[in-house]
Amino acid sequence: METWLAFIAAIISLIISTTSIYMVVRLKGEISRKKGIEVGISSKSVYRERIKRYVVFRVVRIDDSPSFEELESCLKETVKESLGLLGFSETSIKLVRYKVESGIGILRIVSNNIYPIIFSISRLRRCGGKRIVISPLKITGTVKGAYKKVTIYESKYR
Amino acid sequence: MINNLGKEKLISIYRTLGYKAIGMVGVEGVKIVENILVIPRIVINDIKKFKPSESYLVAYKPSKKEYARRAGKVKRVSTILFDGSNIELCDDEQVEVMKRGSAALELLLRPLLDSNALPKYLFMMRKCLELAHREGIDIVISSGARSLEELWPPGTIWALGSMIGFRDMASNWVEVLRRWRPGLHL
Numbered sequence: 488m489e490t491w492l493a494f495i496a497a498i499i500s501l502i503i504s505t506t507s508i509y510m511v512v513r514l515k516g517e518i519s520r521k522k523g524i525e526v527g528i529s530s531k532s533v534y535r536e537r538i539k540r541y542v543v544f545r546v547v548r549i550d551d552s553p554s555f556e557e558l559e560s561c562l563k564e565t566v567k568e569s570l571g572l573l574g575f576s577e578t579s580i581k582l583v584r585y586k587v588e589s590g591i592g593i594l595r596i597v598s599n600n601i602y603p604i605i606f607s608i609s610r611l612r613r614c615g616g617k618r619i620v621i622s623p624l625k626i627t628g629t630v631k632g633a634y635k636k637v638t639i640y641e642s643k644y645r
Numbered sequence: 646m647i648n649n650l651g652k653e654k655l656i657s658i659y660r661t662l663g664y665k666a667i668g669m670v671g672v673e674g675v676k677i678v679e680n681i682l683v684i685p686r687i688v689i690n691d692i693k694k695f696k697p698s699e700s701y702l703v704a705y706k707p708s709k710k711e712y713a714r715r716a717g718k719v720k721r722v723s724t725i726l727f728d729g730s731n732i733e734l735c736d737d738e739q740v741e742v743m744k745r746g747s748a749a750l751e752l753l754l755r756p757l758l759d760s761n762a763l764p765k766y767l768f769m770m771r772k773c774l775e776l777a778h779r780e781g782i783d784i785v786i787s788s789g790a791r792s793l794e795e796l797w798p799p800g801t802i803w804a805l806g807s808m809i810g811f812r813d814m815a816s817n818w819v820e821v822l823r824r825w826r827p828g829l830h831l
Contacts, residue, residue, distance in 0.1 A: 544800075547661050549793045568760065602808040609801035610758060612794045622662050622798030644661075 541633035543625040546590040549618035561614035569607030593633045662798045697721035729756035735773035750777045753789030783817045
């Protein structure tokens with residue numbers, strides 16, 4: 488009789504311990520999964536990866552063309568005006584190349600959202616007292632690709 | 646849409662910018678100038694004075710709410726035009742009225758050149774576009790240029806569309822033109 492009772496007690500304790508181990512493992516899994524989601528959400532909302540892009544553009548002159556320095560200064564000013572100082576500090580724009588004769592240039596943008604920057608540079612209508620229209624032609628991921636496009640456009644618009 | 650200030654120069658700049666077809670106020674009949682298809686346009690403000698005509702691509706620019714609400718019923722109007730002066734009329738009710746007609750929603754880009762008007766206009770424009778898109782109304786964008794400086798290159802319109810989440814805005818013009826003149830070669 489005692490042996491029988493001891494056997495039942497042993498089985499019950501085995502079941503309880505197995506169940507508790509299962510519950511602990513399950514709970515741990517749930518917690519780590521939730522943590523993962525939270526980390527994912529917070530990293531997405533706080534930090535969006537800044538990407539480097541090269542915009543090939545053409546300056547369509549209405550009367551006269553601005554110089555390299557004038558254009559770079561005007562582009563920076565117009566982006567600053569559109570996005571504000573804080574937005575501008577996140578953009579890292581740089582005029583990589585611009586030829587007055589063809590009007591084709593390359594602008595480097597490092598940002599997590601390039602479209603507002605492209606739109607704001609396209610709003611530029613006067614630079615150094617000269618009337619211009621800036622037409623974005625192509626967006627590339629590498630400077631090499633941008634130069635390739637420049638060659639194509641320069642032969643096209645000669 | 647441009648008026649008759651230095652037409653030749655305007656067309657030449659439009660060609661330089663890469664356009665293949667433009668709408669122009671003050672021209673008679675569809676014609677091809679310097680490989681650009683020029684479409685005659687007219688903007689009407691007073692619906693009572695308007696005589697329906699097939700020779701123009703008609704844009705109706707309502708100035709008051711009651712006129713705007715009647716816009717869906719006006720025949721031979723291709724687009725209902727909103728700019729800085731009447732963008733506030735583009736609301737739920739207006740979009741509901743336009744849904745019953747065939748006219749497309751036309752928004753001008755000219756106010757976006759004015760730094761003071763830009764924030765409010767861009768906000769209203771986005772709201773209007775969202776409403777129209779939800780109801781399946783064709784959305785078209787035009788420069789509304791009155792001078793050379795007010796022209797917008799196609800790349801900018803694409804960038805604006807990407808910025809506000811409506812990339813296919815430019816292609817809707819083809820639909821509007823086909824509806825206006827089915828035989829037009831585009």
